[in-house]
Amino acid sequence: MRVIVVGVGEVxxxxxxxxxxxxxxxxxxxxxxxxxxxxxxxxxxLCIEGNGASAGILEQANISKADLFIAVTDIDEVNLIACIxxxxxxxxxxxxxxxxxxxxxGASPLNEHQLGIDLLINPDQVMAEEILRISKMSEAFEVVDxxxxxxxxxxxxxxxxxxICNITLADLKDxxxxxxxxxxxxxxxGQTILPRGSDIIQAEDRIYLxxxxxxxxxVEDLFNLWSTAPKRxxxxxxxxxxxxxxxxxxxxxxxxxxxxxxxxxxxxLAEHLNNAVVLNFDGLDARDLLSEGVDTTDxxxxxxxxxxTNILSSLLAKYHGAKKCITRISRPDFxxxxxxxxxxxxxSPRLVAANMILRFVRRGAIISVATLLGSEAEVVELVVPDRxxxxxxxxxxxxxxxxxxxxxxxxxxxxIIPSGDTVLDAGDxxxxxxxxxxxxxxxxxxAS
Amino acid sequence: MRLGTIGALLGWLLIFLxxxxxxxxxxxxxxxDGNWRFFVISSAIGFLLGGTxxxxxxxxxxxxxxxxxxxxxxGWLAAAALGALPYYLSGAIPSYLNAxxxxxxxxxxxxATILESVEALGPSLLFWRALTHWLGGMGIIVxxxxxxxxxxxxxxxxxxxxxxxxxxxxxxxRIQDTARIxxxxxxxxxxxxxxxxxxxxxxFFDAICHAFSTLSTGxxxxxxxxxxxxxxxxxxxxIIVFIIIAGINxxxxxxxxxxxxxxxxxxxxxxFYLGIGIFATILVMFANxxxxxxxxxxxxxxxxxxxxxxxxxxxGFSTADFDQWAPVCKITLVTLMFMGGMAGSTTGGIKQVxxxxxxxxxxxxxxxxxHPKAVEAIKLDNRKVPAEVIxxxxxxxxxxxxxxxxxxxxxxxxxxxxxxxxxxxxxxLNNIGPGLGGVGPCQNFAGLSxxxxxxxxxxxxxxxxxxxxIAVLFLPKYWKDVHYPKWRWSRS
Numbered sequence: 001m002r003v004i005v006v007g008v009g010e011v012x013x014x015x016x017x018x019x020x021x022x023x024x025x026x027x028x029x030x031x032x033x034x035x036x037x038x039x040x041x042x043x044x045x046l047c048i049e050g051n052g053a054s055a056g057i058l059e060q061a062n063i064s065k066a067d068l069f070i071a072v073t074d075i076d077e078v079n080l081i082a083c084i085x086x087x088x089x090x091x092x093x094x095x096x097x098x099x100x101x102x103x104x105x106g107a108s109p110l111n112e113h114q115l116g117i118d119l120l121i122n123p124d125q126v127m128a129e130e131i132l133r134i135s136k137m138s139e140a141f142e143v144v145d146x147x148x149x150x151x152x153x154x155x156x157x158x159x160x161x162x163x164i165c166n167i168t169l170a171d172l173k174d175x176x177x178x179x180x181x182x183x184x185x186x187x188x189x190g191q192t193i194l195p196r197g198s199d200i201i202q203a204e205d206r207i208y209l210x211x212x213x214x215x216x217x218x219v220e221d222l223f224n225l226w227s228t229a230p231k232r233x234x235x236x237x238x239x240x241x242x243x244x245x246x247x248x249x250x251x252x253x254x255x256x257x258x259x260x261x262x263x264x265x266x267x268x269l270a271e272h273l274n275n276a277v278v279l280n281f282d283g284l285d286a287r288d289l290l291s292e293g294v295d296t297t298d299x300x301x302x303x304x305x306x307x308x309t310n311i312l313s314s315l316l317a318k319y320h321g322a323k324k325c326i327t328r329i330s331r332p333d334f335x336x337x338x339x340x341x342x343x344x345x346x347x348s349p350r351l352v353a354a355n356m357i358l359r360f361v362r363r364g365a366i367i368s369v370a371t372l373l374g375s376e377a378e379v380v381e382l383v384v385p386d387r388x389x390x391x392x393x394x395x396x397x398x399x400x401x402x403x404x405x406x407x408x409x410x411x412x413x414x415x416i417i418p419s420g421d422t423v424l425d426a427g428d429x430x431x432x433x434x435x436x437x438x439x440x441x442x443x444x445x446x447a448s
Numbered sequence: 449m450r451l452g453t454i455g456a457l458l459g460w461l462l463i464f465l466x467x468x469x470x471x472x473x474x475x476x477x478x479x480x481d482g483n484w485r486f487f488v489i490s491s492a493i494g495f496l497l498g499g500t501x502x503x504x505x506x507x508x509x510x511x512x513x514x515x516x517x518x519x520x521x522x523g524w525l526a527a528a529a530l531g532a533l534p535y536y537l538s539g540a541i542p543s544y545l546n547a548x549x550x551x552x553x554x555x556x557x558x559x560a561t562i563l564e565s566v567e568a569l570g571p572s573l574l575f576w577r578a579l580t581h582w583l584g585g586m587g588i589i590v591x592x593x594x595x596x597x598x599x600x601x602x603x604x605x606x607x608x609x610x611x612x613x614x615x616x617x618x619x620x621x622r623i624q625d626t627a628r629i630x631x632x633x634x635x636x637x638x639x640x641x642x643x644x645x646x647x648x649x650x651x652f653f654d655a656i657c658h659a660f661s662t663l664s665t666g667x668x669x670x671x672x673x674x675x676x677x678x679x680x681x682x683x684x685x686x687i688i689v690f691i692i693i694a695g696i697n698x699x700x701x702x703x704x705x706x707x708x709x710x711x712x713x714x715x716x717x718x719x720f721y722l723g724i725g726i727f728a729t730i731l732v733m734f735a736n737x738x739x740x741x742x743x744x745x746x747x748x749x750x751x752x753x754x755x756x757x758x759x760x761x762x763x764g765f766s767t768a769d770f771d772q773w774a775p776v777c778k779i780t781l782v783t784l785m786f787m788g789g790m791a792g793s794t795t796g797g798i799k800q801v802x803x804x805x806x807x808x809x810x811x812x813x814x815x816x817x818x819h820p821k822a823v824e825a826i827k828l829d830n831r832k833v834p835a836e837v838i839x840x841x842x843x844x845x846x847x848x849x850x851x852x853x854x855x856x857x858x859x860x861x862x863x864x865x866x867x868x869x870x871x872x873x874x875x876x877l878n879n880i881g882p883g884l885g886g887v888g889p890c891q892n893f894a895g896l897s898x899x900x901x902x903x904x905x906x907x908x909x910x911x912x913x914x915x916x917x918i919a920v921l922f923l924p925k926y927w928k929d930v931h932y933p934k935w936r937w938s939r940s
Contacts, residue, residue, distance in 0.1 A: 266823035271832040277815075278823045288821060 001025065003361075004066045004091075006052030006082050007073030008035050010332070010350030011097065011123070011357070015070060018358055020045050022440060027061045030073075053081040063089045068361060072097040072353075080115065087116040095119040095357055099240075119360045123353035127303075128244035130352050131326050134345055135249070135299055136229045141206070141345045146381050146431045150415050151408045153184070153210050153379055153431070157344070160203040170197035180417030181211040181219050184405040184433035185377055190336055192377045192435065194405045206339075210407030210431060212415045230254055230298035234322070236283040236313050237304030238262075238269045241328065241349070245301055246276045257292055259283055261304075283313045295320035303328040314343050377435050379407070382446055384428045396420030401445050403438040407431040449926075452933035454518050455505030461523045462498025464592050465530055466491045468583060469576075472534075475653065476572035483538050483572045490533035497530075506934040514926065516605030517917050520589050524909050527588055528552035531580050540569050545898055552905045554580030555588065556912035557794060559667020559764035559881030560872075560904070562894040566672045571653060577668045578657035584912070585664025585794040586634045586698070587611060594627035609917045611792065619699055633701045634794075638663050641690045648682040662690045665795045667764025667881035674889070675754070676767045684750060684767060688757055695721060695761035695789025716829050717790050721800040728756045728784055732777050739774035760784040762796035764881020771888035778884060782871065785878050796879025796911050798848065801828070802841050809838055847915050852877060855907050862897040872896065876904040877911040 001024045005012050008030040016039065020026045026045040029052040030036050036047040050057035052071060063069070069086035071079035071094075079096040080103065086094050096117050103120075133143050142155035158165060164172060169183060186193045187206040193199065201207060211219050233249055235242045238260030246258045246269075256276035260266050266280045281288040283304050294300060300317040302310035307329050314325040326345040329335065338346040384391070390398040395418055400406060409416040410429040416422060424430070434442055469491040476484035531551035535541040541550060546562045553560045554577050566574070583591060589610040607623050619626045638659045645655035657670050671677035675687060693701070696718060703711040712718065732752040733745070742748040751768040758765045759781045770781055788797020808826045816822060825832045852873060860869035864886065871883030872893065882889040886896075893901065910918040920926055 263823070267825065270823045270825035271827065274827075277819055279819060279821045280823045281821050292819065292821075 001068060002066045003027070003068045003070065004029065004058075004061050004063060004086075006030070006069075006071040006079070007097075008032070008039055009072065009074060010330070010348070011072045011354045012070075013039060014332075014351060014354035015072070015357055015361075016045060017043055018354075019361070021436070027066070029057060029061060051078070053078045053085060055085065058082075058085060058089065063091060066091050068093050068095075070095045070357060070361075072357075076100050076103060080117070083117045084115055093118050093361075095121065095360060097121050097123065097353065099124060119357070121353055121356055123349045124240035125244065126356050127241045127328070127347065127349040127352050128248065130347060131241070131245050131301055131303070132248050134326055134347075135233070135245075135301070142208070144379060146379075146408070146410075146429075150213055150410060151210060151431055152213055152216065153208060153407065153433075154216075155206055155208045157339075158201055158203055158205045158207055162203070164201050165203050166200060168198055168200050169195055172201075180215065181209050182405070182407050182417055184208050184210050184379075184407045194377075194403060194433070194435070208433065210417070210433070212408075212417070230324075232293075232297045233257070233299040233301065234289075234292075234294050234297045234317065235259065236289075236300065236302045237310070237328075238265055238278070239303065239305060241303045242301070243269060243272070245303070246273055250275045257297075259289070259292075283309045286316055289313065289316065290320060294322060296322075298323045300325040302326070305330075307331060307334070311338070311341070311343065315341060318342050318344075376437075377433060378439060379431065379433050380439065380442065382430045382432060382442070384424050384426055384430060385446065386426045388424075388426060388446065390424065391426055392423060394420060395422045395424065401434075401438055401441040403435040404442055405433040407433050449514050449518070449929060450508050450511075450931045450933075452505045452931065453507045453511055453515050454522070455501050455933050456507035457519045458523055458526060459498045459500070459502025459505065461519075461588070461592060462494050462526060462530060463502060464498075465527055465583075465588070466494035466498060468579065469494060469530075469534070471579060472572040472576045475575045476570075479571040479653075481570035481572055483534070483570055486534045486537040487572065487576070489537055490530065493533060494530045504933075504936050506936055508934075511605055513605055513609075516609045517920050517926075520606060520609040520913060521909070521917055521921055523589060524555065524913065527555050527584075528905070528909070531555060531576075534573060534576055535569075538573065540573055545901055546894070549893065549901050549905055550577070551580060552908050553876075553881075554666065554668060555584035556879050556908040557581050557585050557664045557666040557762070557796065558876055558879040558908050558912075559661070560876055560887070560908075561668065561881075561892050562901075563892060564672075564894065566668075566670065574668075574670045575653070575657060578660040578666075578670075581664040581666030581668055582638070582660035585660075585666065585694075586631055590627045591631055593624055594631045610913065619702060629702055630698050633698050633705065634663060636705075637690070637693060637701070641686065644686050645683060648686055649680055650678070650683065658687065659690075661765070662687055662763065663694045663794065665691065665694045665761045665763040665789070665793070665879070667758075667762075669765060674766045681750065684754055687765065688754055691757045691761050691763050691765075692722075692725070694763070695725075695757075695793050695795050697790045697792035698794075699792055700790075714829055717801045717804060720804045721790050724784075724787065724800070725757055725760050728760065728780055729753045732756055732773075732780055735774055735777050735780075739776075741773055741777075755781065756784065759880060760787060761789045761793075762879045762881075764875070766882060766889040769888065769890045771884050771890065782874060782884070785871075785874050785880050788878060796877075798845070798878075799914075802844060804828070805833060805838060805841055806845060809842070844915065847919060848877075851907070851910060851915060851919075855903050858903050859896070859900045862900050864896065864900065869900075872900070872904060873907055876907040879908065879911050 003019055003024050004027045005016055006029045008028055016026050016028055020043050028039060028045055028047045029050060031051060033049050036049055040047045048057060048061050052073060063086060069091040071082040073079055076098045079098060083094045083096045094117050098120050099122055141157060144153040183195055185208040186195050232255040234257050235246050236259045238258050242258060246256050249256045250273060257279060258269060258276050259279045259281060260269060261282045263280055266278050270278045279292060294317045300314055300322045302314045304310055310327045310329060314327040318325055324344050327343050329346050329348055332348040332351050335346045406418050408431040409418050411425060432442055469487050473484045473487050528548055528551045532547035535547040535550055536544050541547040549562055587610045589606050593606060619629050641659040641662060642655045645658055646652060654670050661668050669675060700711055700715060729752055733748045736742050736748045736752055754767045755770050786798055787803055788799045789795030791799045791801045805826060812824045812826060826838060855873045856870050859873055860866060867884050868886035871885060872887045875881060875883035875887060887893055
């Protein structure tokens with residue numbers, strides 16, 4: 001596939017890296033020569049310097065032969081215009097990143113269908129949605145929905161003294177009783193392990209489970225974990241993300257306190273929020289944070305534009321007894337570090353946005369994709385094609401590709417947690433946990 | 449301050465009222481009560497005075513806020529003085545001050561009377577009483593704006609000085625058209641109520657007089673016993689419904705008539721207004737059963753609801769002598785007297801929106817004690833209320849209390865007892881009508897001293913124009929740099 005990416009910020013870079021690694025032809029357009037040079041050195045792709053919305057540059061990139069066009073510069077208008085141009089050149093699919101909400105509204109006469117854009121993506125909105133999803137599980141650091149929410153993938157950190165510590169997965173299988181779940185991966189000291197029956201769960205491991213949504217409570221009970229939605233939340237940073245999270249949480253009757261340092265922004269927030277308490281002080285002001293009760297909240301969401309503020313205020317809250325924190329960090333390189341510091345969930349808005357774009361881009365055989373932070377694995381949702389080679393054979397005998405783990409099978413709306421005897425059928429949706437490098441293998445395997 | 453403009457516009461206003469004075473003649477001739485000649489004389493006096501003023505003062509092309517205040521304030525005083533003439537000339541009310549009280553009570557839609565027996569006035573004077581309510585209800589200045597092109601200049605200043613609510617909703621770009629819309633809604637509702645009352649068994653004369661009094665939330669009846677004289681539950685119900693309607697912002701009615709249901713459903717003030725009224729009705733209903741005022745629940749509801757809504761909106765009709773009710777009911781009604789209906793309605797009092805915002809402000813202050821660094825916005829209908837509006841409401845409430853205290857001091861200083869004195873001020877300042885004790889629903893204001901009556905006349909007009917318009921006249925600074933009028937006959 002031939003892909004043109006306009007704009008080489010964090011989002012663009014991440015997308016290029018992924019697509020290029022998967023063997024696609026990527027052409028990158030950006031105005032900044034320095035940044036381009038660095039990317040060109042690191043990644044294997046063609047770079048063109050110039051304005052992505054100009055016809056000359058686009059023709060230079062041979063746009064008429066491109067299958068996919070992704071515009072992710074920092075300027076909304078450039079992205080929109082570039083996508084409109086791409087449509088005129090006959091590119092099949094077009095993705096634009098747009099931050100300004102005013103361009104977004106469905107009621108406006110210039111909506112994405114009119115403009116011929118297949119996916120409009122707002123990083124702030126995606127980030128807020130991600131935070132809300134994770135917030136609902138107070139112990140989980142990662143939650144991804146599959147099959148319209150029927151199946152979920154949850155990530156937990158196993159703490160010292162948990163009953164599932166130091167037993168093999170095979171023994172755990174006997175313990176699980178009626179409830180079906182599959183442990184699809186264990187992340188131990190930065191290494192992702194796709195576990196077999198003989199592997200042992202250790203304290204401080206991060207484990208990923210695939211489980212039916214309705215069995216969630218029972219499974220958590222078994223694992224001695226709790227997932228209650230937060231009753232009190234503290235949001236530090238009243239930017240677009242903080243505002244969206246606060247607005248959604250107050251609708252869910254969560255007691256929300258929103259901290260913002262800029263007084264005029266506070267006025268805006270107070271006007272547009274109903275029950276949330278808007279507090280005007282700096283997110284690093286420990287005395288004010290404590291006097292407002294940050295130490296007794298269920299959830300702290302630190303989403304200012306400053307990574308340092310986010311990290312420090314999360315650490316402060318955790319130190320004083322907040323149950324869980326979600327921290328925004330714009331430099332993804334630091335994410336592996338934060339787990340060690342005691343930050344439960346670190347999210348990079350750009351990675352989140354890039355993942356969403358990748359999910360859309362890969363929409364072929366693959367229905368949806370989730371990239372897991374701090375791990376070199378992905379979860380994909382695939383459909384078993386008609387006339388597949390291995391239909392009607394038990395799973396144990398068909399030799400699934402290496403480095404993958406089948407988490408769940410969804411057949412006509414019903415969820416099956418697979419075992420060696422499960423037989424796959426055409427039209428089944430498979431939820432597969434896989435190392436990134438093995439994804440093409442999985443696709444080939446299913447195409448055979 | 450340009451006296452020329454003020455004089456010219458006052459003149460036109462008097463001419464306009466002189467025309468209105470001719471309307472009762474039709475009833476006088478039809479019922480043959482012989483009072484028609486007094487209306488002709490009054491109208492002629494008004495026409496002469498108004499004509500002279502309008503002709504001799506040269507109006508200047510510009511009008512500011514100051515002229516607006518003066519025209520509205522003096523316009524109302526002049527209207528009361530002119531409207532008193534038929535009562536005085538016909539000898540129905542021998543004292544001119546009393547006649548002025550009755551007339552001002554009419555124009556300000558107060559409904560307080562100094563008459564022992566209302567029926568003795570005769571049909572044409574009764575119609576004039578009701579007509580003053582109706583003209584004053586939506587505002588005489590606003591009506592003049594709607595129909596007289598001469599008042600085109602500075603219309604906004606006049607409109608704001610008379611419709612002084614804290615929230616402004618301009619329905620259409622031109623203020624004259626807004627005035628016209630409000631008056632046509634008012635007219636339609638009046639016609640509908642007249643028809644319904646006639647269907648319930650009233651004659652045309654009683655029906656139109658009561659429709660005038662209801663929609664303006666005035667309270668003058670054609671009977672001394674007020675609505676109780678009719679002994680008809682249907683009439684009670686029709687009047688309660690229209691009292692409630694009259695307490696709702698007329699621009700909401702307009703929106704409803706033009707098909708916008710959402711405006712009604714969204715209005716926070718409307719919910720608050722209905723909530724207060726329903727809560728008070730239930731409270732009074734239970735208290736009246738508990739203290740044995742009424743035997744049956746249906747009676748308690750019927751009389752409770754009527755009195756509560758009549759008092760809340762400042763109408764002042766009565767179907768029961770609430771002065772005989774239990775103290776808890778009386779204090780409930782006195783509290784309701786202060787509240788009034790929605791801003792932009794024809795009611796008197798503080799207005800629900802001010803109380804609602806004052807409550808929100810108080811709640812915010814309390815919340816600030818717990819979260820000293822919290823930033824909060826006071827919102828109405830999900831929109832932020834600007835700080836100036838909140839400040840003006842706080843100022844309004846303190847001025848209100850000040851006027852109340854000073855007026856009560858003067859009235860009780862004349863030897864009136866506390867209940868009578870204070871409720872007389874409350875009932876006039878809020879344009880209610882009856883108070884308690886000596887000015888209760890079965891009594892009248894005739895027993896008060898002349899000074900008290902004069903003070904109450906000022907209270908009525910100050911309450912109707914929502915204080916600021918009258919209060920500003922008492923500022924010495926307001927009278928600085930007066931431009932004397934340029935007379936038409938002077939050459940220079």
